[in-house]
Amino acid sequence: xxxxxxxxxxxxxxxxxxxxxxxxxxxxxxxxxxxxxxxxxxxxxxxxxxxxxxxxxxxxxxxxxxxxxxxxxxxxxxxxxxxxxxxxxxxxxxxxxxxxxxxxxxxxxxxxxxxxxxxxxxxxxxxxxxxxxxxxxxxxxxxxxxxxxxxxxxxxxxxxxxxxxxxxxxxxxxxxxxxxxxxxxxxxxxxxxxxxxxxxxxxxxxxxxxxxxxxxxxxxxxxxxxxxxxxxxxxxxxxxxxxxxx
Numbered sequence: 230x231x232x233x234x235x236x237x238x239x240x241x242x243x244x245x246x247x248x249x250x251x252x253x254x255x256x257x258x259x260x261x262x263x264x265x266x267x268x269x270x271x272x273x274x275x276x277x278x279x280x281x282x283x284x285x286x287x288x289x290x291x292x293x294x295x296x297x298x299x300x301x302x303x304x305x306x307x308x309x310x311x312x313x314x315x316x317x318x319x320x321x322x323x324x325x326x327x328x329x330x331x332x333x334x335x336x337x338x339x340x341x342x343x344x345x346x347x348x349x350x351x352x353x354x355x356x357x358x359x360x361x362x363x364x365x366x367x368x369x370x371x372x373x374x375x376x377x378x379x380x381x382x383x384x385x386x387x388x389x390x391x392x393x394x395x396x397x398x399x400x401x402x403x404x405x406x407x408x409x410x411x412x413x414x415x416x417x418x419x420x421x422x423x424x425x426x427x428x429x430x431x432x433x434x435x436x437x438x439x440x441x442x443x444x445x446x447x448x449x450x451x452x453x454x455x456x457x458x459x460x461x462x463x464x465x466x467x468x469x470x471x472x473x474x475x
Contacts, residue, residue, distance in 0.1 A: 370414055
C-alpha cells in the first residue's frame with residue numbers, strides 16, 4: 230500500500246473518530262487508534278520511499294536480434310558497451326534512477342543508429358533491455374528483473390524473443406507445462422522452485438510437439454534465472470534457449 234493510500238485511510242478513521250467523540254467514547258477510541266496506526270504506516274512508507282529514491286538502478290543489455298551483427302551501446306551519448314554479439318548479455322550498469330537516451334549502433338560506427346530509444350529506470354530496480362526483432366524492425370524492450378530469492382530457493386522466468394516463432398509453452402520434458410502460451414516479446418512472472426537440474430522443452434502453444442529441447446538446466450539455490458528463446462524458428466541462426474542469471 231502506498232503512502233497516499235495510508236494517509237487516505239488515516240483521514241477516514243480520523244473523521245469516524247470525530248463523529249463518535251461525544252456520542253460513543255468506545256467507538257471514538259477504536260477509530261482514533263486506527264487513525265494513529267495508519268498515520269504510522271504512512272510515515273514508514275514515506276521513509277521507505279526516501280530510502281529507495283537514493284538507491285541506484287541496475288541496467289543490462291541483451292542482444293536478441295538474430296540477423297544483426299555486433300553492436301555498441303551508448304547511454305546519453307557515451308559509449309558504455311562494445312561488441313555485444315547476438316545472445317550476449319552485458320553485466321549490469323549502475324545508473325541513478327531517471328530517464329536516459331539509449332542508442333545502439335553497429336560496432337565501430339556512430340553515424341546511424343539501429344535503435345534509438347528513451348527509457349526510464351526507477352531507483353532500486355534492475356532491468357534487462359533486450360534488443361529484439363529483426364534488422365527490418367528493431368525494438369529495445371525493457372524487462373524488470375527481480376534477482377532476490379528466499380534463502381535456499383531458486384526461481385526462473387521466461388522471455389520469448391524469437392521473432393518468427395508462434396506462441397509457445399515451456400514444459401518439463403514429457404510432463405506438465407510450466408509457462409503456457411507465451412507470445413513474442415512477452416515475459417512471464419517468476420516461478421519459484423526447489424533447486425534442481427531438469428530437462429525442459431519448448432512446444433507450440435497447446436501442442437505436444439517439441440520444437441526445442443533444453444536438457445540439463447541447472448537451477449542452483451539462492452539464484453534467480455531467466456530463460457530467453459532467441460533465434461529463428463524457421464531459419465538461421467536457429468532457435469536456441471539462453472539461460473542467464475537474474
